[in-house]
Amino acid sequence: MRSATYASVAVASALIVTKLTAWALTGSVALLSTLIDSALDAAASLVNLWAVRHALTPADRDHRFGHGKAEPLAGLGQAAFIFGSSALLLVEAVDRFAHPVAVTRGEVGMGVMAFSIVLTLALVRYQKYVVARTASVAISADSLHYAGDVLINGSVIVSLGLGMAFGWTMVDPIFAIGISAYLMWNAWQIVTGSLDMLMDREMAADDRTRIKEIVRAHPDVLGLHDLRTRLSGQQGFIQIHLELDAQMPLHRAHAIADQVEAAILEAFPNAEVIIHQDPAGIQETHPDFTATTPAP
Structure with a gap:
């Protein structure tokens, strides 16, 4: 479980650097949305790293039932980050509708997205291996989030391709709005799951x-x-x-x-x-x- 959290932080950090460079070169708001998502991934992975380390701490004199609720507490923190950043992304996308900006050097963004997909798929595969061995709630949630990132990165490739081929500047903010909505939905899933655990909801x-x-x-x-x-x-x-x-x-x-x-x-x-x-x-x-x- 610890190694899975280290891998998540490493992958998110690598993607932030590459996407930041690509966004500076292309100006794509859809690419900016994936950069924000990767920054959130890094923050969430750091929180998960802390939560997993704490949750694995054995029960002690002051915590006779263990420290497992560190995981849902971390989930609520992750959801707050995601909701806030999604709102900022939505504002940026709406502004692009009012002030369209042509995407430049889209091939750079498409290459970065392809690299992101390959790296994220490798991480998700390893996370699923860890979840199969440990049934960790935190790693499972992180894996679902990264699996969604694969779809997001694929949508950005489509957005950039349409912008380059047909000059459809409105496609870029439309995809960004869709990604923002997806992130908010994902955050809500994290909130409900975390609250269920904190409120001692019955098992399935x-x-x-x-x-x-x-x-x-x-x-x-x-x-x-x-x-x-x-x-x-x-x-x-x-x-x-x-x-x-x-x-x-x-x-x-x-x-x-x-x-x-x-x-x-x-x-x-x-x-x-x-x-x-x-x-x-x-x-x-x-x-x-x-x-x-x-x-x-």
Whole structure:
């Protein structure tokens, strides 16, 4: 995970230098939009570097549940940068409608975009390899953002090509507006995902169903209730109450809970599982979340 964050910072830095040079030579506002995006990538990658390093810090005396929420906190910071820069880009693009500027030396910009696509594709491939091994939320979000950059860079090539071939000066700001809208949408996705994690949103319905299936598969488990789940960075937390034979010895109930815990951890290796044993048949009132969240 750390190596993936280092690779992101290195790639973003290289692209900033090349795109800054190309924008100075061409004056393309669409190319300027990708330069801003690369600057955001560098800032986001630096934030991710900090977040990943902090999130991987083991639980300590003051943070018994670990430091996983550093990832969504970093995500909110990234989203703020993206929203602000997208707004500035939108203003610049609208100004170009009022004061069109012909793009010069478009072949330089097209070459830079082609270089950017190759470099970004290599980074995305490595990030996907890391995500497959670690399931990191931060690296996964970063990878999605860079994957979108490939499309953005491709659109700039089209914009520059049309401007050079037909002299369509309006194509450049139109593409810039489209890129700005895409960046804002991307930022909103980051915000919603980060808030879900910070607000302890339940794990996906499929994951909860899988947990229930694992628990009920044990022959000595008579039922379950109060399943509660949440995510904190890579770390998942699963709490559940098992219903067992009321006459069962405590050491046997403890052994069954350990077996169920092991089965859940096999399916969710990055989770911390807390199991409470209840005697079956006891009439108790349990929270009903069916109106707002998946049934417990």
